[in-house]
Amino acid sequence: MFLAVGSEGGGGGGLGNTSVLRMLRMARLTRMARMARLLRVMPELMILIKGxxxxxxxxxxxxxxxxxxxxxxxxxxxxxxxxxxxxxxxxxxxxxxxxxxxxxxxxxxxxxxxxxxxxxxxxxxxxxxxxxxxxxxxxxxxxxxxxxxxxxxxxxxxxxxxMIVNFVKSRLLAVLESLDEDGNGTISKSEFMSVLEQKAAVEALDECGVDVEGIYEFADFIFADEEGVGEHRELGFNEFMEIMLQFRGTNLATVKDVVDLTKFMKLKMQQSTSDVRKLSELISTHYGGEYHAMTDRADA
Structure with a gap:
């Protein structure tokens, strides 16, 4: 009888040991989590897998x-x-x-x-x-x-x-948040001009292939409203980043670019017309009748 009990106890112990061994083997599977760390350390491996x-x-x-x-x-x-x-x-x-x-x-x-x-x-x-x-x-x-x-x-x-775009976005967002004067989470034209004076922002844009000089020249157009007038529109950080990335030299022209070009030309034509009108009024004020006589001769 004691032998039988001993054998049963030994059998139970054997089952317990087997369960422990199985648990240990399952615990070894947790080492697979190291693969995630390996993928982070070696992005080339992740590129191969995605490819x-x-x-x-x-x-x-x-x-x-x-x-x-x-x-x-x-x-x-x-x-x-x-x-x-x-x-x-x-x-x-x-x-x-x-x-x-x-x-x-x-x-x-x-x-x-x-x-x-x-x-x-x-x-x-x-x-x-x-x-x-x-x-x-x-x-x-x-x-x-x-x-x-x-x-x-x-x-x-x-x-x-x-990776380059995300890196540039993170650097620019840090600069934008530091220069956000009113703290409303948007950027105005004056704040944008302050951004272009920051060396870190210019270097980040240059690393991403963005034409900084082109951005400066198009500042009036970037902050104009949908009708192409005014310069007081404020942009959210994400919207501003998307516009910045559109000035990359590697981008291909799209229909949206043609539409934006049309709006920009319209804005410049309106500015030119306004400048000519102001100049005409200034000349008319200073020269009076002589100016009108000259214009009449030119029309004739």
Whole structure:
């Protein structure tokens, strides 16, 4: 009886030890959290992962093309080598032929032996196998590598651009908050001029590729209202940052840019008309009748 109880107790202890071991193994999974830290420390690794995810559709299309080639040539080799001993071993049916072509013709595993054996049956079969290798390995697989490289390069450019923009935004927001005189969370034209006098803000804009001189020249237009008149409009920080990023030299012209150009030209024409009118009134005041006589002669 004591032996039975001891054995039962030992069995219970064994189950307990097993549970503890399982818990310890589960605790080891928490080490996977270190991967998140690794991704933060190495942004290049995250770029590669995002590139692979972004290229999933293109990779699937390329692999589908490879499967179509394997099926077409698999059917052909099955029919050509069906009556041979070598064909019965490696090309007995379509799926076996596709497997042989994938391993030997695409992944190039022992390709020399396979090419010699196929050519030994007939030189036409060897030429057909070389054609498959040319299409599958040289064309499709290189196309797959090119797609991955192009997508990863594009994703890397986008990530680098995003990092630069976020960095510039953080620096500019710090400068804007320090120069916000009324503390209302918006920026006026006078505050904007103060921002351009800050060396840190100018350096941040220059790092992002923003044309600082162009911003200074377009200050009247930036703070004009929707009708293109006045200079007293105040902008929120986020709206102001979006406008600043529109002055980057790498940006392409859009329809909105054409509309903004039209508004800017309208504003300048109104300013020019107002200046000419003021000048005309000033001349008329000083010269009186002589000025009217000169204008009458010019009209005549």
């Amino acid at each position: 692979i995810v972004a290229a999933t559709r293109s990779v699937c299309c390329t692999l589908l093309l490879l499967v179509m080639l394997l099926y077409i040539f698999g059917v052909a080799f099955t029919q050509m080598l069906l009556d041979t001993d070598f064909g019965a071993q490696h090309f007995s049916d379509v799926f076996t032929s596709m497997y042989t072509l994938l391993v030997a013709g695409t992944l190039l595993d022992n390709v020399g032996f396979m090419l010699e054996r196929i050519t030994a049956e007939h030189w036409v079969y060897g030429a057909f196998f070389l054609l498959f290798m040319l299409l599958a390995t040289v064309t499709v697989l290189n196309m797959l590598i090119g797609v991955l490289c192009d997508v990863v390069s594009t994703v890397a450019g986008i990530e680098r651009e995003t």
